[in-house]
Each structure stands twice: as structure tokens, then as C-alpha cells.
Amino acid sequence: MATEQQSNIAILGAGTIGRGFAVAFAAAGHSMRLYDPDAAQVDAAREQALASLASLAHHGLLDGAPEVIAARITPATTLAHAVADAALVQECGPERAEVKAAILGEADAHAPPHAVLASASSALPASAYAADLAGRARCLVAHPGNPPFLLRVIELVPAPFTDTETVARAAAIFTAAGLHPVHVAREIEGFVFNRLQGAMLREAYALVRDGIASVEDIDRIVRDGLGLRWSAVGPFETVDLNTQGGIAEHARRLGPAYARMGAERGQHDPWTEQLVADVVRQRRALLPLEDWSARGAWRDAAIMRTLAARKAASD
Numbered sequence: 001m002a003t004e005q006q007s008n009i010a011i012l013g014a015g016t017i018g019r020g021f022a023v024a025f026a027a028a029g030h031s032m033r034l035y036d037p038d039a040a041q042v043d044a045a046r047e048q049a050l051a052s053l054a055s056l057a058h059h060g061l062l063d064g065a066p067e068v069i070a071a072r073i074t075p076a077t078t079l080a081h082a083v084a085d086a087a088l089v090q091e092c093g094p095e096r097a098e099v100k101a102a103i104l105g106e107a108d109a110h111a112p113p114h115a116v117l118a119s120a121s122s123a124l125p126a127s128a129y130a131a132d133l134a135g136r137a138r139c140l141v142a143h144p145g146n147p148p149f150l151l152r153v154i155e156l157v158p159a160p161f162t163d164t165e166t167v168a169r170a171a172a173i174f175t176a177a178g179l180h181p182v183h184v185a186r187e188i189e190g191f192v193f194n195r196l197q198g199a200m201l202r203e204a205y206a207l208v209r210d211g212i213a214s215v216e217d218i219d220r221i222v223r224d225g226l227g228l229r230w231s232a233v234g235p236f237e238t239v240d241l242n243t244q245g246g247i248a249e250h251a252r253r254l255g256p257a258y259a260r261m262g263a264e265r266g267q268h269d270p271w272t273e274q275l276v277a278d279v280v281r282q283r284r285a286l287l288p289l290e291d292w293s294a295r296g297a298w299r300d301a302a303i304m305r306t307l308a309a310r311k312a313a314s315d
């Protein structure tokens with residue numbers, strides 16, 4: 001019997017995300033079947049997967065020979081064959097509810113009873129296309145970043161009808177594939193990844209519209225400023241480390257300015273005392289204030305390593 005470490009995976013849809021998942025799972029030692037009604041997509045996916053694996057190997061990020069790892073990706077000529085012995089079915093078809101409903105319906109009919117049925121949907125929740133399936137309790141969204149073999153997080157979003165056991169099994173399989181599961185408490189459009197991305201994109205569009213900055217300069221501010229820090233720490237840890245006294249002091253000093261910026265855009269999501277207290281409690285549990293200076297030095301060193309890698313790449 002296959003262990004969790006070597007679970008068989010079925011990937012349905014061999015476009016951008018299906019290819020990325022194929023590389024991530026193969027690199028982690030899983031064997032898989034890749035299905036797409038357009039056979040040319042499967043051929044192109046296998047070719048591109050080999051190129052991505054070779055590139056990972058070139059950067060010292062692959063354990064094993066690219067050709068051996070790529071051989072774990074087997075084409076399937078029918079969806080039924082692809083899912084026949086899968087522990088995880090990862091749906092990567094078009095972002096259309098009726099197409100996802102059809103794909104998952106067929107997967108539900110042919111996958112073994114223990115298989116988890118996950119959709120890579122970017123914004124559509126599982127309840128928009130899996131509610132009528134007999135096996136709906138084993139359906140959920142598993143939303144990756146692109147490409148999944150580089151961005152090592154996956155959002156697990158259960159529908160109201162998803163079994164907690166399904167979420168746990170999905171989390172174990174993705175963890176074994178080196179993807180860190182993020183549990184999204186309930187269905188919400190765009191989940192967390194795209195809501196965060198969306199907040200920034202909405203502001204970026206508005207700044208361009210109002211003639212405040214160019215597209216190039218906004219990308220530069222993120223690439224060489226905000227994003228450089230975010231490659232080491234997230235937005236909460238960023239402001240926690242930016243202000244002596246931590247995030248509580250940051251909220252006290254700058255909360256009103258951020259509230260005014262939000263109000264300018266018609267947004268009213270106040271950082272209430274209670275909300276700030278909750279954020280502070282979570283941050284202090286992760287980083288006691290006595291370790292604050294050491295963590296700041298760690299962040300700086302992490303940014304220095306990124307800058308050194310960028311410099312080496314441009315030399």
C-alpha cells in the first residue's frame with residue numbers, strides 16, 4: 001500500500017497550474033497521472049516539467065536527477081484512468097463553475113473512496129460546484145500560488161459540507177509534498193492569498209489612475225522595497241519589527257494614518273482596540289519582545305542574502 005509520503009496523485013488539467021503541481025509532487029517523490037482532454041497540453045506539460053526540474057537542479061533545489069523525477073509524471077488518456085488509484089485528485093481545469101462541477105463529478109464517480117478531491121480554484125469556493133456531488137464531503141479548495149513548486153504555500157478552504165477528515169488528509173499529503181498548508185476558516189471570495197494581492201492591486205491601479213506614480217515605479221517600490229522585506233517576513237512581522245515597542249506601538253502611532261488612507265478609498269475597517277489587542281497577543285506569542293532586536297538582525301541578514309543572490313545573478 002502506498003504511504004502518505006508516496007501517495008498517488010491525479011492532476012486534472014495540464015495548463016499553467018497543473019504543470020506546476022506536477023513538478024512539485026514529482027520533486028517530492030510522488031507518482032502521478034496527468035489528464036487533459038487536450039492531449040497536446042499533456043505533451044507540452046511533460047516537456048515543460050522536465051525543463052523546470054532541470055532548472056531546479058541547476059539551482060541546487062532538487063534531490064535526484066531531473067529525468068528520473070520527470071518519469072513520475074505519467075499521462076492518462078481518460079479522467080477515469082487518471083483518478084483510479086489516487087489518494088489526492090487535484091483539479092486544475094478552467095475557472096468556470098460548470099466545468100469544475102463536471103470534472104469533479106466524474107472524479108467522484110471513479111476515484112477510490114478514500115481519495116480527497118481538491119480544486120485549484122483561484123476565487124470560486126467549492127460550494128459553487130461541488131454541493132450536488134454524492135462525495136461532496138471529500139471536496140475542498142486547495143489553492144496554490146503560481147508556480148506551486150516555488151511558492152510553498154497552499155490554501156485549504158473547506159465548504160460547509162467538507163469533512164474535517166478531508167481537510168486533515170489533504171494537509172498531510174500537501175505537507176509531504178513540501179507545501180505548507182494554510183487553513184482558511186470558511187469560504188470567502190479570493191480566499192486569503194488573492195484578497196491580500198487584491199488589496200495591493202486595487203491601490204496600485206488607483207495610484208496609476210490618479211497620476212501619482214507610474215506602473216514601473218510602483219513595481220519598483222514593491223520589488224526593491226516592500227517585497228524585498230516580505231521575502232523574509234510578512235506584513236504583520238514587518239511592522240512589528242519596524243517600530244520599537246512592536247506592533248502595539250506601530251498601531252498607536254500609524255493606525256490613524258492608515259485609517260485615513262482607507263477612508264479616502266471608501267473603506268472603513270477600523271483597527272479597534274480589541275482587534276489590535278488580538279494581533280498583539282498573536283505576535284507576542286510568536287516573538288516575545290525580549291527577542292525583538294535579534295529578530296530584526298535576522299531579518300536584515302535574510303535581506304542581505306537575497307541582495308547577494310540578486311547581485312550574483314546579475315554579475
Ligand SMILES: NC(=O)c1ccc[n+]([C@@H]2O[C@H](COP(=O)([O-])OP(=O)(O)OC[C@H]3O[C@@H](n4cnc5c(N)ncnc54)[C@H](O)[C@@H]3O)[C@@H](O)[C@H]2O)c1
Nearest residue numbers: 012013014015016017038041092093094095120121122146
Ligand atoms: N494561473 C495561475 O496563476 C493560477 C494560480 C492559482 C490557481 N489557479 C487556478 O487553477 C485553475 C487552472 O488555471 P490555469 O492557469 O492552469 O489555466 P489554464 O488555462 O492554463 O489550464 C487549464 C487546463 O484545463 C484543461 N481543461 C479544460 N477542460 C478540462 C476538463 N474537462 N478536464 C480536465 N482539464 C480540462 C485545458 O485544456 C487547460 O489545459 C483555475 O481554476 C485557476 O483559477 C491559477
